[in-house]
Amino acid sequence: MSERLDAVLLLEDGTVFHGKSVGVTGKTFGEIVFNTAMDGYQEVFTDPANLGQIIVMSTSHVGNYGTTPEDASSDHVQCAGIVVKKFSEVTSRDRANLSLEELFVNDHKMGICDIDTRALVRHLCNHGSMNAVISSEENVSIEGLLSELQSFPKMKGMELASRVSTQESYISKSLTDKALYKIALVDFGSKNGVVHRFNLNNCEVKVFPMNSKLEEMLNYLPDGFVLSAGPGDPSAMSTSVDLVKNIIETKKPVFGINLGHQLIALSQGVSIEKMPHGHRGVNHPIINHRTGKGEMTCQNHSFVVNRVSAEDNSNIEITHSHLNDNTVAGIALKDRPVFSVQYHPEGAVGPHDSLYLISEFLELMQKNK
Numbered sequence: 001m002s003e004r005l006d007a008v009l010l011l012e013d014g015t016v017f018h019g020k021s022v023g024v025t026g027k028t029f030g031e032i033v034f035n036t037a038m039d040g041y042q043e044v045f046t047d048p049a050n051l052g053q054i055i056v057m058s059t060s061h062v063g064n065y066g067t068t069p070e071d072a073s074s075d076h077v078q079c080a081g082i083v084v085k086k087f088s089e090v091t092s093r094d095r096a097n098l099s100l101e102e103l104f105v106n107d108h109k110m111g112i113c114d115i116d117t118r119a120l121v122r123h124l125c126n127h128g129s130m131n132a133v134i135s136s137e138e139n140v141s142i143e144g145l146l147s148e149l150q151s152f153p154k155m156k157g158m159e160l161a162s163r164v165s166t167q168e169s170y171i172s173k174s175l176t177d178k179a180l181y182k183i184a185l186v187d188f189g190s191k192n193g194v195v196h197r198f199n200l201n202n203c204e205v206k207v208f209p210m211n212s213k214l215e216e217m218l219n220y221l222p223d224g225f226v227l228s229a230g231p232g233d234p235s236a237m238s239t240s241v242d243l244v245k246n247i248i249e250t251k252k253p254v255f256g257i258n259l260g261h262q263l264i265a266l267s268q269g270v271s272i273e274k275m276p277h278g279h280r281g282v283n284h285p286i287i288n289h290r291t292g293k294g295e296m297t298c299q300n301h302s303f304v305v306n307r308v309s310a311e312d313n314s315n316i317e318i319t320h321s322h323l324n325d326n327t328v329a330g331i332a333l334k335d336r337p338v339f340s341v342q343y344h345p346e347g348a349v350g351p352h353d354s355l356y357l358i359s360e361f362l363e364l365m366q367k368n369k
Helices: 041-045 100-106 117-127 142-150 192-199 214-218 238-249 259-267 307-311 356-367
Strands: 006-011 016-023 027-035 053-057 081-083 110-113 130-135 170-172 181-187 203-209 224-227 254-257 272-288 293-305 316-322 328-333 338-341
Touching: 006 110, 006 142, 016 081, 016 100, 027 081, 027 117, 027 142, 027 272, 027 293, 041 053, 041 100, 053 117, 110 130, 130 142, 170 192, 181 192, 181 238, 181 356, 192 203, 203 214, 214 238, 224 238, 224 259, 224 356, 238 254, 238 259, 254 259, 254 356, 259 272, 259 293, 259 328, 259 338, 272 328, 293 307, 293 328, 307 316, 307 328, 316 338, 338 356
Parallel strands: 027 053, 053 081, 081 110, 181 203, 181 224, 224 254, 254 338
Antiparallel strands: 006 016, 006 130, 016 110, 027 130, 170 203, 272 293, 272 316, 316 328, 328 338
16 A cells, blocks of 8 residues: 555643554544453444544554454444554455455544554553544644644533434344344444344344334333443433433333443432543453352443442442442342443453343343243
8 A cells, every 4th residue: 555644643631642644634533542452443443332532452453354344333433533553554364355444444534553552541541531633634733733622522421322323213133033032222322243142142123213202112012121332421311311211110121231321320310420541442350249250341431330329329239340440330220120231241342251141131021021
């Protein structure tokens, strides 16, 4: 390929990194965060929960094995941009249909490479996530970029789920002979892998837009509800909180994932807080308080349930906690068949330690049929 253009990464605190461009030419703004996964880059970049974020990959090489439609978390690259150390110029994989570069160009996305990502990740650990801009334009003015950057909105208080939620409901059939369960999934930015995992487990899934009416979902006669993951600040989603509260009142089984987990907490009067730099990666250890066993999990979030607020709520059981920082990783309601986790149980991409949660949800639906 032709020589890469010069590019610059500017953080809102004035820190500057110089590198080379990836994807299209231009500039992109977003909240800069880091992900510690060593592979699964396509799943990360196409995850709707990463809308509006510039993702720093802490692993050394990105792009080595190209991309395939089967590995995509959604139909397009969702993140605002990427920052990597070494961007592979060679794709080595027989199943790859596009290089990562081609995928980014096709989706009009950009990034920057040849960056000291160890120094950048350390900076974000010490100072927290913040807004940033990547630019590969000619004659870049750092002062001008910084002025634009300072007026760019913060992630806290931003509602983004409506930008990635499906616009029309659709049904994804069970991949087994016969569907034993019907699930209504409220799409706040769901990954393809979540629906696929339920399809593999005798479930037909009807995916509903996040602004759907409860009556419409109940007309589907679901055995249970799944509240999906997604981007943005859940505290800015008051209409969705009301919907979740009404779903819970149906007394049908409910399973919340990431953003869905946070919305369940908010519906019960539990507060949510923004983390300094969040959890992103496939190597996050949690403990299941019911079994005493540890699990490795895939996590991707900036917000978390406030532990004190959850502990003060007599109807909330904290079922899982993060072993690194003791943040809340899972809750259950004591008076309803409702539970949720702050990580991805479907194992696409990531560990399969938490697949039992899918089975537990199926058991809840069976008991409540």
